[in-house]
Amino acid sequence: MNSVAPALLILAPFLAALLCSAFSWLERRLCFPTALLGLCVSLLAALDLLLQAGPAGVIQYKMGGWSPPFGIEYRIDALSALVILIIACIALLNLAASHRQVLRDMQDRFGTFYAVYLLFVTGLFGVTATGDLFNLYVLLEITSLTGYALIAMGDGDRGPLSSLNYLFIGVIGASFYLLGVGYLYIMTGSLNMVDVARLLPPLYGSSAILVAFVFCMLGIWIKMALFPLHVWLPNAYTYAPAAVSRVIAPLMTKVMVYVMIRLMFTVFGLEYVFEQLDLSRTVVWLATLAVLAGAVMALAQRDLRKMFSYVIVSEIGYMVGGAWLGNELGFTGAVLHILNDALMTFALFLVLGNLLFRLRGVSFEDLRGSFVGMPWTMAGFVLAGLSIIGVPPTCGFFSKWYLILAGLEAGAYQFVAALVLSSLICAVLFFRIIEIAFFEAPGPSSGDTGQNGQLREAPVSMLIPLGLVSISLLAVGVYAGSVVRGVIAPFLGLYPIP
Amino acid sequence: MKFFGFLIVSLCGGLLLYASSEFPDWGDPDSPASRHLSPHYIEESLAETGVPNLVTSVLADYRSFDTMFETAVIFCAGLACLLLLRKYKPETDRYYRHIPTGVILHFKNSRKSLPVGSEFELMDADWVPYDLVIKTVCRILIPFIQLYALYVVAHGDFSPGGGFQGGVIFGSSLILLAISYNLRTAVQRIKERVLGFLCVLGVLIYAGLGVLCMFLGGEFLDYSRLAAILPADPVHVRALGMLGVEIGVGIAVMAVMAAIYVNIASAGRHDEGL
Amino acid sequence: MVDLLTHIVAKYNYWLYIILMMIGLYAMIVKNNLVKKLVGMNIFQTSIILFFVSIGYKKGATIPIIENAHGNGHGGKQLLIRAADYINPLPHVLMLTAIVVSVATFGVALALAVKIYQRYQTLEEDEIRMRLTRK
Numbered sequence: 001m002n003s004v005a006p007a008l009l010i011l012a013p014f015l016a017a018l019l020c021s022a023f024s025w026l027e028r029r030l031c032f033p034t035a036l037l038g039l040c041v042s043l044l045a046a047l048d049l050l051l052q053a054g055p056a057g058v059i060q061y062k063m064g065g066w067s068p069p070f071g072i073e074y075r076i077d078a079l080s081a082l083v084i085l086i087i088a089c090i091a092l093l094n095l096a097a098s099h100r101q102v103l104r105d106m107q108d109r110f111g112t113f114y115a116v117y118l119l120f121v122t123g124l125f126g127v128t129a130t131g132d133l134f135n136l137y138v139l140l141e142i143t144s145l146t147g148y149a150l151i152a153m154g155d156g157d158r159g160p161l162s163s164l165n166y167l168f169i170g171v172i173g174a175s176f177y178l179l180g181v182g183y184l185y186i187m188t189g190s191l192n193m194v195d196v197a198r199l200l201p202p203l204y205g206s207s208a209i210l211v212a213f214v215f216c217m218l219g220i221w222i223k224m225a226l227f228p229l230h231v232w233l234p235n236a237y238t239y240a241p242a243a244v245s246r247v248i249a250p251l252m253t254k255v256m257v258y259v260m261i262r263l264m265f266t267v268f269g270l271e272y273v274f275e276q277l278d279l280s281r282t283v284v285w286l287a288t289l290a291v292l293a294g295a296v297m298a299l300a301q302r303d304l305r306k307m308f309s310y311v312i313v314s315e316i317g318y319m320v321g322g323a324w325l326g327n328e329l330g331f332t333g334a335v336l337h338i339l340n341d342a343l344m345t346f347a348l349f350l351v352l353g354n355l356l357f358r359l360r361g362v363s364f365e366d367l368r369g370s371f372v373g374m375p376w377t378m379a380g381f382v383l384a385g386l387s388i389i390g391v392p393p394t395c396g397f398f399s400k401w402y403l404i405l406a407g408l409e410a411g412a413y414q415f416v417a418a419l420v421l422s423s424l425i426c427a428v429l430f431f432r433i434i435e436i437a438f439f440e441a442p443g444p445s446s447g448d449t450g451q452n453g454q455l456r457e458a459p460v461s462m463l464i465p466l467g468l469v470s471i472s473l474l475a476v477g478v479y480a481g482s483v484v485r486g487v488i489a490p491f492l493g494l495y496p497i498p
Numbered sequence: 499m500k501f502f503g504f505l506i507v508s509l510c511g512g513l514l515l516y517a518s519s520e521f522p523d524w525g526d527p528d529s530p531a532s533r534h535l536s537p538h539y540i541e542e543s544l545a546e547t548g549v550p551n552l553v554t555s556v557l558a559d560y561r562s563f564d565t566m567f568e569t570a571v572i573f574c575a576g577l578a579c580l581l582l583l584r585k586y587k588p589e590t591d592r593y594y595r596h597i598p599t600g601v602i603l604h605f606k607n608s609r610k611s612l613p614v615g616s617e618f619e620l621m622d623a624d625w626v627p628y629d630l631v632i633k634t635v636c637r638i639l640i641p642f643i644q645l646y647a648l649y650v651v652a653h654g655d656f657s658p659g660g661g662f663q664g665g666v667i668f669g670s671s672l673i674l675l676a677i678s679y680n681l682r683t684a685v686q687r688i689k690e691r692v693l694g695f696l697c698v699l700g701v702l703i704y705a706g707l708g709v710l711c712m713f714l715g716g717e718f719l720d721y722s723r724l725a726a727i728l729p730a731d732p733v734h735v736r737a738l739g740m741l742g743v744e745i746g747v748g749i750a751v752m753a754v755m756a757a758i759y760v761n762i763a764s765a766g767r768h769d770e771g772l
Numbered sequence: 773m774v775d776l777l778t779h780i781v782a783k784y785n786y787w788l789y790i791i792l793m794m795i796g797l798y799a800m801i802v803k804n805n806l807v808k809k810l811v812g813m814n815i816f817q818t819s820i821i822l823f824f825v826s827i828g829y830k831k832g833a834t835i836p837i838i839e840n841a842h843g844n845g846h847g848g849k850q851l852l853i854r855a856a857d858y859i860n861p862l863p864h865v866l867m868l869t870a871i872v873v874s875v876a877t878f879g880v881a882l883a884l885a886v887k888i889y890q891r892y893q894t895l896e897e898d899e900i901r902m903r904l905t906r907k
Binding site for chain 3: 499500502503504506507508510511514515518519521523524525526527529531532535536537539540541544550551552553555556557561564565568571572574575576578579582583656657658662758761762765
C-alpha cells in the first residue's frame with residue numbers, strides 16, 4: 001500500500017502558501033481560511049504517518065517515481081513522525097492563536113505574512129521528512145530565508161538588524177553543512193542518506209569523512225545555537241513579532257536537534273560516532289557548559305523575552321548532551337525532551353504573546369500585578385514554568401529524569417550536576433516572576449486596559465491554544481511511558497546502539 | 499576582532515586542507531563521485547527520459563523535487579522583499595520638473611499632485627535625466643534579449659539552458675528597461691499586481707503538474723503518468739513534463755527578479771501607477 | 773618539497789576554493805561595513821559552488837549533453853553512450869540550486885540592509901551600535 005501522506009504533508013502547506021500569496025492580491029479575507037485549511041490537512045497527514053510509522057518501521061515515498069539513490073525519497077520513521085506531529089500541532093495552534101495579533105500589527109500585508117509563514121512550516125516538514133542530504137539543505141534554506149523575513153517584521157527598531165546578523169551566521173551554518181555534504185559526496189558519490197550509510201564503513205578511518213562529520217555538525221550546531229555559537233539567538237527571538245517567535249522558538253532549534261540525531265543515527269552511524277571518534281566526552285562537556293551558561297545568562301536578564309531566549313539556550317544543552325551520552329537512556333531522554341521542550345517553549349511564548357497583546361512591554365516592571373488582570377494567562381505561565389523546572393506531574397520532569405539516569409550510567413557526573421543546578425536556577429527565575437506578578441501591586445496604567453483602567457484578560461481565541469498546550473504539558477507527562485514505548489523504542493530498535 | 503577572525507579562518511582552512519589530501523585528483527575519472535551515480539545518469543537518462551541535456555534531465559526529472567523547492571526559495575526571496583520593504587503610503591514630499599523651462603517645483607507635506615505628462619515630470623529617487631542614445635539602444639536591444647530568453651527556456655532540453663537561465667535573462671531585460679528609462683516606466687509596463695501573480699503562477703505551474711501526476715495515479719512529479727492525457731509515449735512525455743516545469747520556473751524567476759529589483763531600487767515605494 | 777608541490781598541482785582546485793572561501797569568511801567576521809560583509813558572504817558561497825563544480829570534472833570528457841541525439845528519435849537506444857565521455861551532471865544540478873539559494877539569500881540580505889539604512893542612516897556596524905547604546 002503506497003501512502004500519499006508524505007506528499008500530502010508537504011504539499012498542503014506549500015499549495016496553501018501559493019494560494020495565500022495569490023489571494024493577497026485578490027481577496028484578502030480568504031488568506032486566513034486557506035492557511036488554516038492547509039495546516040489542518042498536514043495535521044491529518046501527520047497523524048496518519050505517526051500511526052503507520054510505529055508498526056511499519058519506515059514509510060518511503062519516491063518523489064517523481066525514481067527509486068533511490070537516483071531520485072529523492074522521503075523516509076519517515078517513528079522519530080520523524082513524532083517531530084512532524086509536533087510541528088503540525090504547534091504551527092496550527094499558533095496560526096489560530098495569532099490571527100487577531102497579525103490582523104492588528106500587519107494591517108495591509110497579512111496575506112503575504114501568511115504565505116511566508118506557511119512556507120516556513122513547509123520547510124520544517126521537509127527537513128524532517130526527507131531522506132536526501134542535499135534536499136535537506138534546500139529545505140533548510142527555505143526555513144531560514146522565511147525565518148529571516150519573519151523575524152525582521154518585528155520591532156521596527158532592532159528587528160532588521162538582529163535578523164541580518166542571524167542571516168550572516170545562518171549562512172555560515174548552512175554553508176558548513178553543504179560543505180560537509182560535499183565532502184561526503186566526493187568520498188562516496190551519493191547523496192541519499194541510506195546509500196551514504198551503506199558506502200561509509202570502508203571509509204571510516206578517512207580524514208575527509210572526519211572533516212565532513214565535523215563540518216556537518218558545526219553547521220547544525222550554529223543553526224541550533226549550541227552555547228558558544230548561540231550569539232544570534234537571543235536578539236533574533238527577542239525582537240521578532242510575537243506571532244513569529246512563538247513558532248520559531250519552539251520549532252527551529254528542536255528540528256535542528258532532530259537533524260543532528262538523524263545525521264548521527266542514519267548517515268554516519270552510531271558505530272562511527274561513538275566508537276571510531278573520540279568526541280563524545282568533549283561534546284558532553286560542551287553541552288554541560290551550554291546548560292550552565294544559558295541558565296546563568298537567563299538569570300541576568302530583566303526582560304521576559306530575553307530571559308526565555310536564554311532558557312532555550314540552556315535547554316539545547318540538555319538535548320545535545322543527552323544525544324551524545326551514547327546510551328539508550330540518553331537518546332530516550334533527548335528525544336522525549338524534544339517533544340517536551342517544544343511544548344514548554346510554545347507555552348511560554350504563548351503566554352508572552354498574550355501579555356504583549358495587552359501590556360506595553362514585558363520587562364519585569366511591566367509584569368507587576370498581572371495575575372489580577374490576566375489570571376488564565378498567568379496560570380498557563382505557572383504550569384509552563386513548573387514544567388521547565390521539572391516538577392513531577394508535568395512532562396519536563398520525565399525527560400530530565402531520563403537524562404539524569406543516562407548521565408549517571410555513562411559516568412558524566414558533571415552533566416548531571418549541571419542539570420540539577422540549572423533546574424534550581426530555573427526555579428529561582430520563575431518564582432521571582434511569579435512573586436512580581438502575584439504579590440506586587442499593578443503599576444500605573446501599563447498598557448491596553450479596559451474602560452475602568454483594569455488590565456484585561458487576552459481574547460478567548462488566544463487563551464484556548466494556551467489552555468490546550470497547558471493540558472498537553474500534563475498529559476504528555478502522564479503518558480510519557482507510552483511515548484517512550486510507542487515511538488522511541490521502535491526508533492531505537494531500528495538502530496542498535498553499540 | 500581581527501586576530502580572532504584570522505584564528506577562526508586559519509583553523510577552518512587548515513582543517514579543510516588537511517582533509518583534501520585524501521580527495522581524488524582533479525579530473526580523475528575513477529573518483530567515487532564519477533563512478534557511483536553519474537554513470538547511470540549519463541548512460542540511461544536518454545533512454546529513460548528522452549532528453550539529451552543531462553543537466554536538464556537530472557534537474558527537472560530525477561531531482562525535480564529539489565528543483566521545485568529551489569523555485570520556492572526564489573519565490574520566498576520575492577515575498578520577503580515585498581514583506582520587508584513595501585510601503586503602501588505615498589510620499590508626501592514631491593518634486594516636479596517643468597519640462598519646457600526646467601523649473602523645479604517642490605511640494606512639501608502635501609497630498610496634491612500635478613498631472614504628469616508632456617508639461618511636468620515627477621522627480622524622485624529614481625528619476626533619470628533624458629538620454630537619447632541610451633534609450634534608443636536599449637529600446638532596440640530589449641526585444642531581442644527577450645526573444646533570446648524564450649529560446650533559452652524552450653531549448654533547454656537540447657542545449658545549455660533552461661528555466662532559471664531563461665528567466666534570469668528575461669528578468670534582466672525588464673531591469674534594463676527600468677535602468678535606461680526609469681523605474682516608473684517599467685512599473686507601468688508590468689504592474690506590481692501582475693508581477694505578483696506571475697511569481698505565484700510560475701511556482702503553481704510546477705507544483706500543479708506534480709499534483710496532476712498524483713491524480714493520474716503516480717507519485718508526485720512522476721511525469722510518465724501524463725501519457726494518459728497527452729498524445730505521446732511514456733518516455734517522450736517526460737520530456738514534455740520537463741518543458742512544462744521549465745516554463746513554470748522561467749515565469750517565476752523572471753517575475754521574482756523584476757520584483758526584487760523594483761522593491762530594492764525604490765526602497766519599497768514603487769511610486770506612481772498603483 | 774617536491775611531493776608537496778605535486779600534491780598541490782594535482783589538487784589545485786581544492787586549494788583555490790579553500791583560499792577563496794577563507795577570504796570570504798574573514799570578510800564576514802572582521803569587516804565593519806554591512807555591504808562588505810555581504811560581499812564576503814557572496815565570495816564564501818561562490819567558493820563552495822566552485823568546489824562542487826570541480827568535483828564534476830573528468831579529464832577527457834565533454835559537457836553533459838548527449839551528442840547526435842536528435843536524429844535517433846526518442847529513446848535513442850541505438851546510440852552508444854559511454855560514461856567516460858561526459859562529465860558528471862549531478863554537481864552541476866546541485867550547484868544550480870545552490871546558486872539560486874545564494875541569490876535569494878543575497879536579495880533578502882540586501883532588503884534587510886536597505887531597511888537598516890532607512891532606520892539608522894548608516895551601514896557601519898560601530899555607528900549603528902553607538903546609536904543603539906546612546907538611547
